[in-house]
Amino acid sequence: MTSLANIGKEAFRYTPLLLIALAWETVSRLELVSTTALPPLSDVVAAWIDMIKNGDLISNGIASFYRGVSGLVLSIVIGAVLGIVMAWWKTVNILLAPLVEIFYPLPKSALIPVTVIWLGFGDGSKILLIVLGCMLPVTIGAFNGARSSEQVLVWSARSMGASKLRMLWDVVVPGAMPELLNAVRTALALSFILLVSSELIVAQKGFGYLIGYLGANGNYDAMYAVVLTVAFLGFAADRIYLVIAKRVLAWRE
């Protein structure tokens, strides 16, 4: 199948979205629902174009992007290292496993006020929140992946002259990659949730702030425009991530 045909087929899968968009426009235009609750989609699009023109969407988007990317990168790096170290050194596991178990199910949004007390209203508190929320799923993924590394592969590397540390990097890390990359996908989705909710509660810029601000001022067309933007970016980030992950795991057939 050509890649063009593939793209066509992919696009076809999303036709239900088009139907929802049409239904939205229709019920709103016919005033079957209140237009404050659901402004017509065309008005939302108009508001979106306005916000692109006046720069509101871009400047707030840059703020959110900076926080999201920094938080996510930090949580992936720290989480992956932590998980692999826990899987490989028993002492570290004994010390940290109970902490991970207790902290993992805690709803991280409950920490929004805490991070604000620690780091204030700016970028720091948002980044910290994302790190706290996204790190543990990555840790657990890396841990399980590293634990599943095959004994014979470890032995093979050692018999070919790899030091223990070298073997960790050459065998355990790539072996952990499938589970690790799955966990990072979860972390990616979580980072959007945590970012927007923390900005919604305490921030002076960012997508979450913009949604809250516009909603409080009754500017619902624009509010919907930002909500849809965030939804689309979340979807796009996930798709791009899947393409990258597939490349990295090309060796699995």
Next chain:
Amino acid sequence: MASQAQIVVDNVSHMYRPPRGRAVLALDQISLEVHTREFVALLGPSGCGKSTLLYLIGGFLPVETGAILVDGKKVAAPGPDRGIVFQHFALFPWKTVRGNVLYGLERQGMAKIEREKRAQEFIELVGLHGFEDSYPSQLSGGMKQRAAIARTLAFDPEILLMDEPFGALDAQTRGLMQSELLRIWQRTPKTVIFVTHDVQEAVYLADRVAVMSARPGRIKTIVDTKFDKTDPHIHKAKAFVDKVDELWDLVKEEAIKAQGKRP
């Protein structure tokens, strides 16, 4: 302790301790000497500890009772003087055939041009020319094992440890791989310890066959099995067939014992 043998297994016993349940005596006072460039097969029913013995010689498991010497030195850890080939190939799935063969050479610190050349040479030796850039998941079982053999031979270990290397292959491929191994072995002679439960395979490949008893593993007897390996009809020769029968009787006894001991 000076000895002429390259590998000396001296009175080694080994307890197998499963994560749950009671410890079992896997090997009981094993002694064995293997000389330079000798091909020795360890033959026995499954569960007799023959792979465990191989892993001890490889340095993958700690020697707790007795001693194992390789070139006069006590085995303490795995090392590139003892290459190993496993039943399930143990190729790095994220590396291509070339990447796998190069790995050992990289660890030996060989220069880039030299190791590329050497990797290619061994890929061709095992007949995998044209599959250099394939990942293991794209290869058949026989091809995977060829790649694994190339990887191990390439870094030139003096000793080759083989853990039922053809056990996961179908009968036709196994037969082919056996003669392939002999051909390769004649070109790059090494000391080989070959674990198998296939009597004919042991007689065909090895100079000597150590028959092991059912658990706890002991060496029951060592049988001389030197035949002219270059003879294409060796499988049908009377002496060969008789030798296979003789070993079959020895192994059958142990296999029945092993079955009886299972709950």
